[in-house]
Amino acid sequence: MLNRTELITKNYDKLEGQSISEYIASGGYAAAEKALQMPREMLVNEVKAAHIRGRGGAGFDCGVKWGFMPPLESKPHYLIVNADEGEPGTFKDRTIMEQNPHLLIEGCIIGCYAIGAHCCYIYVRHELHMAKSRMWAAIEQAKAKGYLGKHPFGQANPIDIWVHTGAGAYICGEETALLNSLEGRRGEPRLKPPFPAQSGAFGCPTSVNNVETIAAVTLALRMGGDAFSRLSTLHNFNDGGVRLFGVSGHVKRPGIYEAAVGLTLRELVYDLGGGILDDRPMLGVIPGGSSCPILLPSELVDVPSDPRFEPYNGKSVLDLPMGVDTFRAIGTMLGTCCAIVLSDAADPVLACRNLVQFYKHESCGQCTPCREGCGWLDRLLDKIVGGTATLDELNLASEVASNIAGNTICAFGDGAAGPVLAFVQKFRASFEDYIRSGGNKQTRRLAL
């Protein structure tokens, strides 16, 4: 259901939108002040009631994650904000840092207190220079107001926030790779367990949360967790609140739109995104960043085992509310909730190769199936596009992808395999055309 909101984006594009005075004038920092007077357990329960599903892609419930943090004993605790936005198609966290930085800072203060952390590092990818400078400025402003430091809001729990930067590696968006990178190492994911809540940054209990997740915590505390959750159409799926929806590719009005959780892909692409360029039919849509298997408009929802899907069964997947569990049930993922749209003039084989090149470049090289497999996929796709591949080699591409998935330390392997498996399965005729015609005899391209 389309229900546009302005809780995050109200001051976007305003000249003074990111200043602390503007933020405080619209009720900012009251939630943090209130939170710091609550018992920790009550605060975590409030966040649990908000049903904030992790906005970075995994969709794990924020309050539940915080509940895993051990009681404060000998070791310090850390809050790490994952601002290493780099999933292809995803450009939402950047807008929060650039245009509403104090919403994130307020969330960091609440988060630090909730998990007993004295310190928060915001890991921003190095390329986002404007986001970094806006975050540094916001930290300085909050410090000057007495919201950070030894006695935030006059309370006895010290809280410091620092911006930390990476150096250009997609894999550092994986939470344990991020922790290694924060500690000054190569950004290679860690074996789990131990999970960060037991042993994360500097060997201490740590919670790693996405930028938008932390921003949503502020909103939830402002209106109450349950009220926030109920803004969503998918409250009954424990998927609450509002979130940022992105749309890019072949649409008339690409951009970031804020709406209640439960928007459908059709509403995102046609109502918010303005429809497909040149009013062409849609070839497919990658729902939430490149790692999510592509959906075709002709696919139908078919989840008879769960009564909550009853209103949607038999309808196009474009009419299913976008949620973590709803999209998982139809064989894809909600991911970062930033969709990439392809018109029917686009070539799915070239789109697949473009993504394979991305994963080949970004594989950290630690696990053999991923390091070697992404290279194989890259070479196979080159052969297919070049017209020298055989049908056996097309099948080999699916086989290689299947051998990466599930056989690596982190989810990158699954992310690399998923798009290949989905593209080859759903556009098999296009791939076979390339092979039969000895190269591209079609007129389709990527750009229109």
Added chain:
Amino acid sequence: MAFSLNSEQAAQLEQIVARYPIKQAACIPALHLCQEANGNWITAEVIQFVAERLELSTAHVSGVVSFYSLLNSKPVGKHQLWVCRTLSCALRGSEAILGHCERRLGIKPGETTPDGNVTLRTAECLASCGTAPMVQLDDKYYENLTIKHLDAILDAICEEPTGTP
């Protein structure tokens, strides 16, 4: 020649180290600082310097440098021009943007113009998908790019425009 920081940069490094419970955590920010101070690339002397200051082995620091694509192990041009090539930008014409850069600069991605002015590189998704196609020139994003807009950007950094073919 041994590498060192001037007093202002050295003070910056002190501040960076103080943010973390262990010195090693300052490794990447320190490398960014030193890379900038060293004309945008990292030499063996820079690695030695960072290793000594942070009490790390040079092998550790070398390993970090080779892992991250924004830490340059080779000299680069005065300007670095990154063209995003990933899917959202590709759907909006990044191939034409890259092709135009190649023709005007007379170089391929990964190469530097003979006068040492510009290094051209392709980038993976720079989180600017809603305003594709885009390029990053040094620290700045240029979004919703057209060839005309791109020409103006290239004119501004090339003293003598080489002209379009």
